[in-house]
Amino acid sequence: MLQIADFHPRYQFAGTVEDDAGNLTNRAPYPILHLLREESIDRAVASTPDAATIYERNIARLQALGPAGWQALGVRARVG
8 A cells, every 4th residue: 555745846734824834844846746655654653652743843843943944054945
């Protein structure tokens, strides 16, 4: 079995504004479909304590970085 993760240059989660830094977790320079084997996902979830919160931590980290943090990393991203 496969799962599909989608990435897009203008990806936007429901309930967020376009420039919300959390949207960057699913953005890519070009539209991309990432095919994931469910057995690989199962192994990753089993090896990570509290795996359900990974995406929430990723979004919080991006929001904490803000535009200045992105600039310091040299990442070209439209944030805030």
